[in-house]
Amino acid sequence: MTTTALRMHAFGIHNLKRETVPLPELGPTDVLVELHAASLNYRDLMTVLGTYNPKMALPRIPGSDASGIVTGVGSQVTHFQIGDHVTSLFFQDWLGGPIQPNTVKSALGGSIDGTFCTERVFPEIGLIHAPKGYTHLEAATLPCSALTAWNALVEKGHLCAGQTVLLLGTGGVSIFALLIAKAHGARVILTSSSEEKLARARQLGADETINYRTHTDWDRQVMHLTGNRGADHVVEVGGAGTLSLSFRAVTPGGRVYVIGVLAGKGQTIDPMPILAKSIHAEGVFVGSRAMFSRMIAAIETNNLHPVIDRAFPLSQAQEALTYMESGSHFGKIALSLR
Numbered sequence: 001m002t003t004t005a006l007r008m009h010a011f012g013i014h015n016l017k018r019e020t021v022p023l024p025e026l027g028p029t030d031v032l033v034e035l036h037a038a039s040l041n042y043r044d045l046m047t048v049l050g051t052y053n054p055k056m057a058l059p060r061i062p063g064s065d066a067s068g069i070v071t072g073v074g075s076q077v078t079h080f081q082i083g084d085h086v087t088s089l090f091f092q093d094w095l096g097g098p099i100q101p102n103t104v105k106s107a108l109g110g111s112i113d114g115t116f117c118t119e120r121v122f123p124e125i126g127l128i129h130a131p132k133g134y135t136h137l138e139a140a141t142l143p144c145s146a147l148t149a150w151n152a153l154v155e156k157g158h159l160c161a162g163q164t165v166l167l168l169g170t171g172g173v174s175i176f177a178l179l180i181a182k183a184h185g186a187r188v189i190l191t192s193s194s195e196e197k198l199a200r201a202r203q204l205g206a207d208e209t210i211n212y213r214t215h216t217d218w219d220r221q222v223m224h225l226t227g228n229r230g231a232d233h234v235v236e237v238g239g240a241g242t243l244s245l246s247f248r249a250v251t252p253g254g255r256v257y258v259i260g261v262l263a264g265k266g267q268t269i270d271p272m273p274i275l276a277k278s279i280h281a282e283g284v285f286v287g288s289r290a291m292f293s294r295m296i297a298a299i300e301t302n303n304l305h306p307v308i309d310r311a312f313p314l315s316q317a318q319e320a321l322t323y324m325e326s327g328s329h330f331g332k333i334a335l336s337l338r
Contacts (some may be wrong), residue, residue, distance in 0.1 A: 001025075001032075003118035007233030009059045011050030013321050018314070021061070021117070029124045030082050032089075036114045036136035037064050037311075040333040041144045041172065042260060045324050047109060054104060055112070063114030064090055064107070065143030066337070067136045077124050085130045087119030090143045092126035096290035101332040104285075116317060118337050131299045141306040142295075144286055145172030146190050146236050149235065150295040151181055151287035154256035157233050160163055166231035166249055167206075168224055170197045173259055174333040175307050178204055183302045186233075189225055191218050197330050204307070219249040230254060240269065247273035247281075254317050255280040303325045307331030 001023040026032055041064050047054035048062055052207040070084040080086060106126075108114045130139035150187050153159040165181040167190045168172045174190065181188050182205040191199050198209040208225050211217045222231055230251035236243060237260035246256050256279055274281055284311040287295075298304070309329040312320035313336050324333055 001119070003117045003119040004280060004314075005061045005113075006063075006314060007059050007061050008048060011048065011054075011058075013048055013325075014333060015323075016048065016062075016318055023119060024121050026074050026121060028071055028074040028076040028280055029220065030074045031070055031086075031122050031124055031127055032121055033066075033068045033079055033086060033122060033127070034067045034071045035068035035115060035117060035337045035338055037140040037281055038066040038070070038321055038335040039141040039145070039172070039326050040335065041065070041135075042324070043144070044109060044114075045321055048321060053110065056079050061113035061117055062109045062115035062116075065110045065140055066115035066120070067130055067134075067139035067142075068337075070126060071119075074124070076248040079124055080127065080129075081127055085134075085139065087130045088120075088122060088140045089126050089128060090147070090286045090287070093286040095125060096288045099175060099285060101289075107155055107286075114129045114310065116314065116335065116337075118134050118314070125289065128289060128296070131296050133300075134305075137308055137311055137334045137336065138306050140171065140334060141176075141308065142299075145293060145332060146176045146299075146306065147292055148259055149177035150298075151175050152235055152259065152282075153177060153184070153233060153286045154295075155291050156257065156282055157255050157314075158175070159184045159186055161231065162281060163187070164189065164226055164229075164251075166181075166234045166246070168189070168234075168236060168246070168270040170194075170201060170330045171237065172210070172306075172332045173237055174235060175201075177180050177255055179304050180298075181233075183298065189222055191232060195206070197204075200330055217245075219245040222249040226251070233257070235259065244273070247277070247279060250277065250279055252277040253280070254281065255283055257277065257284045308334050310334070323336075 067087045193213040234256045311334040
């Protein structure tokens with residue numbers, strides 16, 4: 001068995017090459033999936049550029065999530081049958097409970113090959129049934145961005161109706177967080193540098209928006225909009241470049257979910273606001289299979305659907321990554337693998 005894969009032998013978008021790669025034999029608990037769609041995450045861009053893990057063993061097939069159709073099952077597989085519409089799990093062996101030291105070794109597109117390919121063999125525990133009524137492109141956006149937002153606000157944050165959620169930007173995690181927050185009856189404040197994106201966010205349900213180019217002190221704007229109380233939850237995707245502002249924008253005892261590094265990393269962070277305001281600052285690294293299952297139940301109950309900015313064919317994956325690098329997208333960028 002073989003698969004057509006996008007593989008890198010050296011870092012750099014221009015070094016991605018389409019190749020025919022052999023697939024392993026199907027073991028008793030393995031599932032063969034004909035992949036139809038994948039989605040792009042900022043992690044994938046960093047991986048290809050070499051900034052995510054400069055010591056990553058190459059060659060490597062990047063890609064953090066995908067969806068497709070089951071075309072083969074091992075003799076001991078019980079949860080799936082041929083023809084099932086499935087979605088991959090980012091962490092192939094994190095079933096439930098707290099994250100473990102070795103969990104990261106099962107992350108797709110990191111220590112092991114990812115999903116930018118046309119077929120792939122997964123362990124049975126590394127897949128989950130896609131939500132009912134979802135297209136392949138929609139299902140492919142869930143394993144990283146959606147589950148990260150769900151883990152932050154619901155699993156860790158126990159989000160309640162009436163609380164205020166602050167979202168930075170309009171990428172995949174932030175837009176999923178917007179949908180999840182509104183489904184829970186929360187108030188949403190969202191930031192962006194684009195008036196067009198802010199208008200689209202309001203159409204999706206954002207209650208207030210802030211242009212952080214116009215208001216570089218956007219933390220003050222958040223305090224103004226909340227009557228100097230601050231946000232109960234902050235989905236922090238900026239990293240070191242925005243974290244100090246997020247600490248100022250959150251309410252005492254509130255939660256800041258550290259997710260991304262879009263605005264930089266490696267800077268010194270003053271811990272005093274965490275102490276003075278009793279802030280819960282938590283790192284969120286996607287989530288487990290159990291969390292994914294609960295999220296799918298909420299998706300189906302509330303009829304939530306992702307926002308897909310553009311879908312590129314696999315042959316244009318380099319263009320898709322360049323588009324992500326430009327920061328022009330709103331929501332998710334997807335890859336059609338067939």
